[in-house]
Structures are given as structure tokens and as C-alpha cells.
Amino acid sequence: MRIAILVEGATEKAFELILQDFLKSRLQQKMPKFKFISYDGRIPKKEKLKRSVENLLTGNDAFNAVIALTDVYTGTNDFEDAADAKAKMKDWVGNNPNFYPHTAQHDFEAWLLPYWSTIQKLAKSNKSAPGGLPEQVNHNKSPSYHIKEIFKIGKCQNSYSKTRDILRILKNQDLMVSINQCPEFKEFINTILLLCKVNLIP
Structure with a gap:
């Protein structure tokens, strides 16, 4: 099984190693080969996305599946929410059974918020976590904003990188903590498990 994962940039690319480690424990001999393809900003839209997906699914080096992972908040007003983003990507690519659109709502950092105590330690700040479920932290003050802010005011003297x-x-963390708090994250992980024909996370 070969899976291409289209991602926006540095955050998701850095996540690749963490994801691989998590999946190895669940998939073992069924572990697929991944290729994370970063677009340094945001994944393509419309015809560009369709061409990218079709190219990856054809030819001698064809992948079995392509997963697209976008933020809902892209700096534009393209997407209203996660459901809208997935619907639009599916519409842009067309009826392709090997394409799986996924989103982080509102940005990838939502999936880091469940580890706020670790973020506090790294930032050297006791600033409290944003209220509500991680994926409900909204456009006006996105999850990445909250993480940048705690690093800025903390005593670590480093900006968030x-x-x-x-x-x-995420080092030595249990990803299930975030998966259980973030439905979009769980859906993304379950697509990979489905493709590998193993039990899904309930």
C-alpha cells in the first residue's frame, strides 16, 4: 500500500515522523509507504488539485490512494468549515474513489492543544488553555494564534517554530489523547486504517 498525503507546509511535514511512529504500533506488517508532499503554504485548488491527484494515481510510480489535508483557515475565505472544505475538494477532484479529502479545523495546531501542559512547560508560562474543544477554537483566534501567543509571553525567549x-x-505523547478530542483528526487517522484494512478507532 502506497499513500500520498498532500499537506500545506512545515507543520504537517514535521508531523510525518510522529504519525509514522503511531501507526507502526497499530499496523505492524501492514504499515504502508507514505509520501508527504508539501506545498509550502496551501494545497492546490480546483483544476490544479485534480491534476495533482490524477498524476499521483497513474503511471509506473502510482500511489494506491491520495489523501489531501488542508486547514479550514487558509488565510482566505475559501472554506466555511471542515465539511465545506472536504466537499469542495471532492468536487474539484471529481468522482475519484482513491481520493480522500481531510481537514484540520481550524488549523493543524488544534491537534496540539490537548497537550497544553507540555506547551506551557516549553513556553515557560502558566497561561491557561483556550476554552472548549480544540477543533472549536475559531477563525478569530485560531489554535496556532494561541500557541504563538503563549510562546511570545512565556519566559522561554523563543518564538513558536x-x-x-x-x-x-508531541514527543513521547499518546496521540490517542488528541484523536479522542478532535473528530477531524480521528477521521483522518481512520481513513489510513481503513486503507490498510485494520480495525478503525471507534
């Missing part, structure tokens, strides 16, 4: 700090936040 996506490529550096995602690994520090």
Missing part, C-alpha cells in the same frame, strides 16, 4: 516545536510538543 512550527518545524521545531511540533516535535517537542
Whole structure:
């Protein structure tokens, strides 16, 4: 099984190692080969996305499946919410059974918020976590804003770095903590488990 995962940029690319480690424990001999393809900003839209997906699913080096992972908040007003983002990506690509659109609502950092105590330690701040479920932290003050803010006011004297700090936040963490609080994250993980023909996370 070969799976291409289209991602927006540095945060998701840094997540690749964490994801691989989590899946190895569940999939063992059924572990697929992943290729994370980063677009340094946001994944393509409309015809560009359709061409990218079709190219990855055809030819001698064809993948068995393509997963697209976008933030709902992209700096534009393209998507209203996770459901709208997935519907639009599916519409852009067309009726392709090997394409699986997924989203982080409102951005990837929502999936880091369940580890707020670790974020506090790294930032050297006791600032409290944003209220509500991680994926309900909204456009006006996105999850990444909250993480940038705690690093800015903390005593660590470092700004939040996506490529550096995602690994520090998630090191030795149980991803099930975030999966159980973030329905979109669970859906993304379950698509991979489905493709590998193993039991899904209920």
C-alpha cells in the first residue's frame, strides 16, 4: 500500500515522523509507504488539485490512494468549515474513489492543544488553555494564534517554530489523547486504517 498525503507546509511535514511512529504500533506488517508532499503554504485548488491527484494515481510510480489535508483557515475565505472544505475538494477532484479529502479545523495546531501542559512547560508560562474543544477554537483566534501567543509571553525567549516545536510538543505523547478530542483528526487517522484494512478507532 502506497499513500500520498498532500499537506500545506512545515507543520504537517514535521508531523510525518510522529504519525509514522503511531501507526507502526497499530499496523505492524501492514504499515504502508507514505509520501508527504508539501506545498509550502496551501494545497492546490480546483483544476490544479485534480491534476495533482490524477498524476499521483497513474503511471509506473502510482500511489494506491491520495489523501489531501488542508486547514479550514487558509488565510482566505475559501472554506466555511471542515465539511465545506472536504466537499469542495471532492468536487474539484471529481468522482475519484482513491481520493480522500481531510481537514484540520481550524488549523493543524488544534491537534496540539490537548497537550497544553507540555506547551506551557516549553513556553515557560502558566497561561491557561483556550476554552472548549480544540477543533472549536475559531477563525478569530485560531489554535496556532494561541500557541504563538503563549510562546511570545512565556519566559522561554523563543518564538513558536512550527518545524521545531511540533516535535517537542508531541514527543513521547499518546496521540490517542488528541484523536479522542478532535473528530477531524480521528477521521483522518481512520481513513489510513481503513486503507490498510485494520480495525478503525471507534
